[in-house]
Amino acid sequence: MTSSLFVGIDVGSQENVVCCLTQDDEKRPVSRFTVTNNRPGILEFQDRISKLAKQKQAEEILFGLEHTGCYSTHAAMYLQRHLDFGVQRRVYVFNPSLIREFKKSHYLSAPKNDRVDAWFIAAKLRTGLLPHPFTWSEPLMALQRLTRARYHLMQDLSRESNFLMTNLYLKFSDYSSTGPFKRNKLSATSIAVMEEFESVEELCEMPLERLIEFLVAHGKNRFENPEVVAKVLQKAARSSYRLPQSMSDSVNLAMASSIRVIRTVQEQLKALRKGIEDHLATIPQTLDSIPGIGPILASGIVAELDVSQFKSHAEAAKHAGLAWTVHQSGKFTANRTRLIHSGNRYLKYYMVEAANSVRVHDPVFAEYYAKKRAEPKEFAEGRTLALTARKLMRVVFYLLKTNRLYTPEGGVRQRA
Template identity: 45%
Template sequence: MNQLFVGIDVGSRNNAVYIMLPDGSKHSSYSVQNNLGGAQSLSKRVVAALMEQGLSNVILGLEATSVYGDNLVCFLREDGSLSRFNKKIHVLNPKQVKKFKDAYPELPKNDAIDAFVIADNLRFGRISAANYMDDYRYKALQNLTRARFYAVQNLTREKQRFMNYLFMKFSGLAQEKIFSSNYGAAALAVFEEFESPDDLAAISLDALTTFITEKGKNRFPNPEKVAKAVQAAARGSYRLPKTVNDSMNQVLSISISSMRAIQVQIKALDKEIERQFENIPNTLTSVPGIGPVFSAGIIAEIGEINRFKTHAAIAKYAGLAWSQHQSGQFEAQNTRLIRSGNRFLKYYLCEAANALVRCDTEYRCYYDLKYKEVNKYQHKRALALTARKLVRLLFRLLKDNRLYIPVMA
């Protein structure tokens, strides 16, 4: 086996390196700074080891550690001194490395040992092919789609805080479903404009109706009915002491500003995602309801489709696979989703499935069927199963480079 194995334990300041010979014996181990100079030193030592041993192949591996290893991976890929050798780079799932290390219970925990474990894992060769994408277009798109994922999470958390603040200020309006959305323009205008339930209850019905009509841009079919419901809810709301009410007005106003700011960020990200997505030809946008943003989120995580041999491999990579519990003649029918997987890919697949359910008859029927099969966690289960069904479709579309043709009802 004409290969050198290099395990790298990445840290924010230093990288521990372990160079392993083809037979599993140690060549050397050392530490370098996690910067350009350290990467250059690492490369020189690896090249020296290859030449010393007369080897032509090298496999380098490191754990996925947020942003700390990305620069090093790019450097190793572009480094000219390593380009004359046959090199492979693997970014390993930390869980996989940990499980591999469990086979050596006597090993202590330190950076040098972790680098050794990574190198030994590479030597055994049971490495997923779906860990590292060497096309920078996918990485650029991934930066944007993951930023959008976090922005959506922030918006969801802010909306929850907002509802808590709203209950404090207008408990009745928080309890009643008066507006189609408490985050719409008309609803937020009411919550911001009126400082207390008494102010909202005291305004004339005509004035409140006009206010709601203007802020809702004439979209309410019966604004007077909405105004009456708002005033009734205001009268039934708790009253706060003035000092507490004033503070609640302040935090509610800040929460509304935060939601608006995050929504602006998401719109800007969506626009840039669509622009970057134009550089990656694909057929996913032919699926109704998915659109360029969800398609981009899926493509950014999958990368080149040929990295995956089957749709089951993609599903497992996304965490849309169910654990198995079997012993002898017994096999459990009800099992949970596996706990591992790419949460970004899982999110975009589930969002795409949810959109497809609204736009495609076949997927709507499938979702409804799975929803009715159980009495609890109905939506969550049905959506996960629909997303798993969607994986099969997306795999075929990307593999065959063909457009989606819906099944006729």
């Protein structure tokens, strides 16, 4: 039997607390120490662990640490690739909730501090019930930085857009419901209307010919019938509530601030798109052969899904949070279940976005989406999209595993 050393590391922004256990059933650590969370600290860590492994005649070392965002990234990369301990090593990066539940299963009222957490991480390593070892790829991690930055900008854009819509309703209450831009309220022409007209009265009083000229100029002559658009816009303005002047000025100022933020975010999204496309071009993948999946959605999935870590598409779907809870006891099985709360939120976001796009462009997914949408279930729209994303995961997993191209008929063809 291989003699192993189990090293639990509680990662902090400034210090890493270390606890080392052996295969013996004793709870007492063979070593405890603290090092700084920087390059000198990790080199000191290497020296002390190497000496301890030699002293205990360990044939392998298992390192474990919680995923704590950016603070654990350097430590995991150095442990997995850059450091030499003289023996074989494996690195595991745990979801913090996994360690928290492991702690509860042993001690209901265990204290919460760095020393205790480091011990439980080492103890978890000793159980042998472990996830796939940590691996990393420089191109994928570089791509991941960009796709996650885009995710956060998209959240900012959505939040700022929603705030803009609340102020727009105060200024122009029927704009979103009966106005001509209800399908794309953030188009260039729509934003121009919000900025140009300080009140609905001003819009109502503008001569129709001038309003048509305004729409043609800002719409770059893309409207098939600008006169109809102008009439619908003025009709919505006439039926909207009126604001007192003092409140109208405040609402206009708030809207102008939101519009500036939205334009800035949109510019940054364009810059990120170029960087994402350039990085994706260097990574072998076939996801963009699926109708509806372009370089952005393909990048978001590829950067978050390492298929080598999963045995099946079901495991990959669970990693993405596209799996449902099971509530069963005896002969009772709950009919109403929800998506699991765990999972990679970035991967889930890009999978759902991809599913929503693919179901428009691919007849197989369009038929599946329509079938599920017609089922009389609660939360029908969200449920249908999640099920479509789950179905798409099967295809994504297979294509990434085999490096084959997708065909709309449902089969695959060998890549040329």
